Amino acid sequence: MKSAVENLNPTRVRLTVEVPFEELKPSLDAAYKKINQQIQVPGFRKGKVPARVIDQRFGRGAVLEEAVNDALPKLYQSAVEEGELNPLGQPEVDITELKDNELLAFTAEVDVRPEIEIPDYSGIEVTVDAAEVTDEDVEKAVEQLRERFATTTAVERAAAEGDVVKVDLEAKVDGEVLPDGVAKGVDYTIGSGELLEGIDGAVTGLSAGESATFTSELKGGSAAGKEAEVTVAVTTVSSRELPELDDDFAQLASEFDTIAELREDSRKRLAQGRKYEQATKAQEQVLEKLIELTEVPIPEKLLEDEVNTRKHNLINHQLAQMGMDLAAYLKMQDKSEEDFDAELKEQAEKGIRTQFILDELVAKEKLNVNQEELTEHLMRRAQSSGMSPDQFAQAVVEGGQVPMLVGEVARGKALALVVESATVKDTNGDVVDLDDEDEDGADEAAENAAESGEKADDKKSEA
Numbered sequence: 325m326k327s328a329v330e331n332l333n334p335t336r337v338r339l340t341v342e343v344p345f346e347e348l349k350p351s352l353d354a355a356y357k358k359i360n361q362q363i364q365v366p367g368f369r370k371g372k373v374p375a376r377v378i379d380q381r382f383g384r385g386a387v388l389e390e391a392v393n394d395a396l397p398k399l400y401q402s403a404v405e406e407g408e409l410n411p412l413g414q415p416e417v418d419i420t421e422l423k424d425n426e427l428l429a430f431t432a433e434v435d436v437r438p439e440i441e442i443p444d445y446s447g448i449e450v451t452v453d454a455a456e457v458t459d460e461d462v463e464k465a466v467e468q469l470r471e472r473f474a475t476t477t478a479v480e481r482a483a484a485e486g487d488v489v490k491v492d493l494e495a496k497v498d499g500e501v502l503p504d505g506v507a508k509g510v511d512y513t514i515g516s517g518e519l520l521e522g523i524d525g526a527v528t529g530l531s532a533g534e535s536a537t538f539t540s541e542l543k544g545g546s547a548a549g550k551e552a553e554v555t556v557a558v559t560t561v562s563s564r565e566l567p568e569l570d571d572d573f574a575q576l577a578s579e580f581d582t583i584a585e586l587r588e589d590s591r592k593r594l595a596q597g598r599k600y601e602q603a604t605k606a607q608e609q610v611l612e613k614l615i616e617l618t619e620v621p622i623p624e625k626l627l628e629d630e631v632n633t634r635k636h637n638l639i640n641h642q643l644a645q646m647g648m649d650l651a652a653y654l655k656m657q658d659k660s661e662e663d664f665d666a667e668l669k670e671q672a673e674k675g676i677r678t679q680f681i682l683d684e685l686v687a688k689e690k691l692n693v694n695q696e697e698l699t700e701h702l703m704r705r706a707q708s709s710g711m712s713p714d715q716f717a718q719a720v721v722e723g724g725q726v727p728m729l730v731g732e733v734a735r736g737k738a739l740a741l742v743v744e745s746a747t748v749k750d751t752n753g754d755v756v757d758l759d760d761e762d763e764d765g766a767d768e769a770a771e772n773a774a775e776s777g778e779k780a781d782d783k784k785s786e787a
Contacts, residue, residue, distance in 0.1 A: 327403035334438045334621035339415075343428040348395055355390035370371040384424065392419065392428060400432055410437040412626055434608060435623035440684045443617045446745045450609035454750040455598035457591055459587045465590045469577055476562035482529045483561045485515040489527050495522075495542065495552040504545045504647060505552070513564070520554060530558045551651040603758045606748045607739060611678065614742055620677040629663075630672040681729070685738035693733045701733045 325347060330338040359378055360371045368377070378387065381680055396417060421429035474486050483489050489512055495505030512519050514528060526538040535557035542552050544588040569572045574586040639650050648656075662716055685691075706716035720726055748756040 325402060326405050327400065329407040329409070330721060332433070334413045335623040335626075337407075337409060339409075339432040339434070340402070341405065341430055341432070343395075343399055345423070345425050345427060346375075347392055348428060351395035352387065354394055358390060360686070361388065377550055385551065388422065388424065390495050395428075399428075409434075412436060412623055413629075419435045435625055437680065437683075438623075440618060440620055442684055442688060445614055445617065445742050448610055448613045448617075448742070448746040449749070450606055450613065450746060451749050452602050452605045452756060453604045454607070454752045454754070455595065456597060461594055462587055462591050465594060466569065466587060467595070468565050469586075469590075469620045473573070473577055474566050476563050476564055478560055480532070481561065482531050483514060483558060485528065485678045486564055488513050488562045489530075489558050489561075489565055491527065492557045492626055494555045494560065495547075497542075497547045497550050497552050499553075502545065502547055502552070503651070509559070516729075523554075523556060525555050526554075530561075531556055532560050533547050533632050534558055534721040543587050543656065545647045547652075547727070548646070548648040548743075549655040602750070602756060606746075606756065606758060608742045610669050610748075611739060612679060613746075615674065615677055616721075618676070618681050620680050622673055622676055626676060627669070627672055630676060631668050634668055634672060635665075659700070665724060673674065677734065679731075682735035684737040685741065689741060691734055691737045691740065691741075693730050693737070696738075697733050698730060701729060701736075705729070736748040749775070 325343045327339055327341045330340065332338055347568055356375050356378060359382065360373050363373060363378070363382070364370055364379060365628065368374075375387075398415070400415060408539060415434035417430055417432045417433040418426070419614075421427060421655045431678050479487075489749050491510050493505075493507045493510060495502050496678070497505075508521070512523065512527070514524055517524075520540040520542075522538040523611055526536040530536060531660045534740045535555060537553060537555045540554055542550055567634055571582045571587060574580045578586050578589070580589060581588045642651060643653055644775045648663075654661060657664075659667075701721070702717055703713050706713045709716055711719070743758060748758060
């Protein structure tokens, strides 16, 4: 077999392949055997029809077609390996010549991973917010904990801000009650802003047994984005009482004996959270700079498929679960469909570029993933998916997604390598030490930024 590679552009090649006919003999034999099992010819036992009889009865062309279809995938794969190509997706194959007992020639056009030159990234500098925790931050955290331990007591008076009301709701659009527009026994804290816009003004001043009507734009459901006439009926009014911030509260709400210890623990937790946020922002910014520095051609078909996949998932999964269609979503976001498509394309391009760059770094730095790293990553993914590690691992194996997880870990290690080489300072001008956060944070940042890169992996596995 002879093959040649022609570069059509940085992300697409044409393979030209010529195969001597004798190399098709195994596929020809397989074709005769397959046809033999499917036909019955008088005077011959099933499966024992001679090749010449099959040629006479059904035509040599049918046998050749079967043999070529059998041989093409293997011949194409051999040509790919000989050309040292990294194909993405299925090739477009064209049989250019087929001479019986002489020659098979075909071309195959396919998208390939572009060759990427990783620039010197040691000079990357980014600035992040300082990881400072103020006394006000601590008091806010303690107050939020205090809110969780609030008690309610039913009262016989008009509802006021801060009270908890139990309400029944009924939403109408154009005078018709919506099929999903009725809710009963909903607890709502006045002033929390957790329900419909306008409900605070409607229920304030109402006592149990009273109702009011207000208009509000629906955020979800079958009429998302439309103005609705909402009737709210108050069934009970309860006042909320917060516990005193003293040592008794500390013992009730935590493992600490004093309120001072509780505050100190809150400060430590906040500091840890700020450090993690700081590391995540640093990694995101370093990745942005790396993408800016690196030229990455993107295969058009891969980009088109990724955009279509993202749009399909949004419409048929995320919005469908919310009972919303694309038109309502765009109205809520105050976007045109053209703006939406442009943003979707930009996000897809960024995801593909990210994966290509980090994969190139993995190869260049010869980064490997060991079992411990893969297990740790699997545990994190299981936790975020709401599944047990065993359930998630089983789903991953059954879905053939282990290579995808390995790729995520490897890309995380590649990003951590770049972050380690970069200079990260906070807004106070101090150099930030990210050693404690690098690995986990980079793993997550790479996974999030290159989410659409899974498409490139899938494309490669299709080939």
